[in-house]
Amino acid sequence: MDSLGPDDVILFQDEASVQFSPTSTRMWSLKGHQPEIYTYGGRKRQHLVGTVEPLEGNLHVAFSDTLKAPQFQHYLEGLLARYPESKKLIIVLDNARAHHSKELDPFLDANKERLELVFLPPYSPDLNPMEWFWKFLRKMVTHNTFFGTFKEFQHALIKFIVKHKTSSLEIKTRCSYTKLFSSA
Template sequence: MASPSTKLSAGGMKAGKNQVKVAETTGSRPRLNRLGALNLHRTEDTVLREDPGINAENIAYFVGARRETDPLSQKIPIILDNAGYPWAECVKDIAYGRNIELHYLPPDSPNLNPIERLWKYMNEPVRNNVYFPDAQTFRETLRHFFHVMLPEKATELTTRLTDHFQILKPASSG
C-alpha cells in the first residue's frame, strides 16, 4: 500500500509565472502496510489488516486469520503475489493446517490479483488529487472507503473485480 501522500492523476501547467498551479503534498511519507483479502462473490466482505511491516510472520497470521470467517470443511483459495514472504514455510504450514489453498501469481502480473485491482479502484475516489495533511487523516479516509463506500459500490465493482480471464494461445503456436 502506498504512503499517505497526494497521488496526482492528471496534470498540466499553464504558461506564465503567475499561472503556476501548486499541489499540496505531505512533507513526510510514513508507510501504511495493509494486507487484504477480497471475496469476489461478496466484495463488501473485503478483509483488511494494517501491520507495522510486511513480513512472512504477518502474512502467515493474516492467512490463518482468514480461516475464522469460513467453516474448516470449506477450502479457501488465497491468491498471493510473487514476493518472497508469501513463499515462506511458515505461511505454507499455516495454510495447509487450515485447509487454505495458496496460489502464487507469476512475476510482474499485478492485474491478475483482484485485490490489486481493488487498490487501484480505491485510489480513484480516495487518493487521486487529494491532499492528506497527515497519516491519521489518510487512515481515516481509507477506513471510510472500506467500511462505507465499498459496501455501497459493491454491485458496481462486479465487472471490475472478477476472475474471468481469457486464455490466449501464443502467436507462434499457429
C-alpha cells in the same frame, strides 16, 4: 488447484503500501493555472493486506505495520476464522517473499485441508483483481488529496474500505472474474 467444491471460496490476495503524501494525477483546472496540492513530503505510508472475493464482491482488508511472513500468517488466520469449517479457501496471490517464507510451512501444513495457496505467474499484477481494488482506492482516496494528519489519512482509508466491504456491486464490477469462472 483441484476441482472446486460447492462450498469452496476463491479469494485473490495482495498487499499495498499507500503513501501519506498525495499523488498528483490529471485534474481539471483553469487554463494557464497550475493546481497546487500541498504535501508534507517524506515516505510515510500505510501498509494494507487485502483479499477480494470477486464473484460475491466481498472484501477483507487489514492495516499492517510491515508486510512480512508473520503478518501474512496472522492475516491468513483471520481469513480462516471468517469462513466456516466446511469451506476450503483457495487464495490466489503473487510471489512476494513473505508468501514463500519457510516460517509459514508449519502453519500451511497444519491447515492444508482448509487452505490452498495458488501462485500467479511472476510479474503479472494484471491477473490479480485485488490490484484493481488498490488502484481504485488510490484514485478515490489519495490522488490529488492532502490530509492534514496521518490519522485523517487513515480514517479516509477506513471509510472507503468499509463502504466497499460486503457484497459491493462496485467491487463485483471492478474485480469481475465472472467470465473466467462461468466458462467451466
